[in-house]
Amino acid sequence: MNQQGMKIDCPVCQRKKSMTAISRVEKIPYFGEIMESILICDSCGYRSTDIICLEQKEPARYIIEVKDKTLNARVVKSQSATIRIPELGLKVEPGPRSTGYISNIEGVVERFETAVRTAINLFEEEESREKASEILEMLQEVRKGERSITVILEDPFGQSFLGHPEAVKEELSEEEIKNLKTGFLMFEGDDVD
Numbered sequence: 001m002n003q004q005g006m007k008i009d010c011p012v013c014q015r016k017k018s019m020t021a022i023s024r025v026e027k028i029p030y031f032g033e034i035m036e037s038i039l040i041c042d043s044c045g046y047r048s049t050d051i052i053c054l055e056q057k058e059p060a061r062y063i064i065e066v067k068d069k070t071l072n073a074r075v076v077k078s079q080s081a082t083i084r085i086p087e088l089g090l091k092v093e094p095g096p097r098s099t100g101y102i103s104n105i106e107g108v109v110e111r112f113e114t115a116v117r118t119a120i121n122l123f124e125e126e127e128s129r130e131k132a133s134e135i136l137e138m139l140q141e142v143r144k145g146e147r148s149i150t151v152i153l154e155d156p157f158g159q160s161f162l163g164h165p166e167a168v169k170e171e172l173s174e175e176e177i178k179n180l181k182t183g184f185l186m187f188e189g190d191d192v193d
Helices: 105-122 126-143 174-179
Strands: 002-008 019-028 032-041 047-053 060-066 074-077 082-085 090-092 101-104 149-155 161-163 168-171
Touching: 047 074, 047 101, 060 105, 060 161, 074 105, 090 105, 101 105, 105 126
Parallel strands: none
Antiparallel strands: 002 019, 019 032, 032 047, 060 149, 060 168, 074 101, 074 161, 082 090, 082 149
């Protein structure tokens, strides 16, 4: 592992040289080289982590049935990946500020729980709040091993990975790749000067 660090000014609290910026390059078995960037401010406590994949591979879809014994499956999600739980109608697509991360399936489910909790607070209609609460309960059942779901991880750049013997890897068709969001801004046509 190759690691570098330096002190910089914090863009959040503005304190001089209070933020430690660490970047390290690491090779993950069966996946390839990644660069992890970590920002930590000693003054205000701000923390940010991002994973950037350094190797491009073939576009891929990973599918895993989540149950008690697959909650520990390793997940490397790049900034360009989409994650779906079709049974619950949940999907996270990359946007311009999308970040990558390394976790496991249980951690992915926790991230969905956090997003649903946030949505409950934003919904004004009682019906939407009730539906979100039901989804939250189902996600909690998944983490307890009481309910199974399917997690689908799709990456048009092939930089994501789902590591478990029960995970299925599939190729994406040209049409599927075209329909996936990447999180990057694209300019097409003659309108750009």
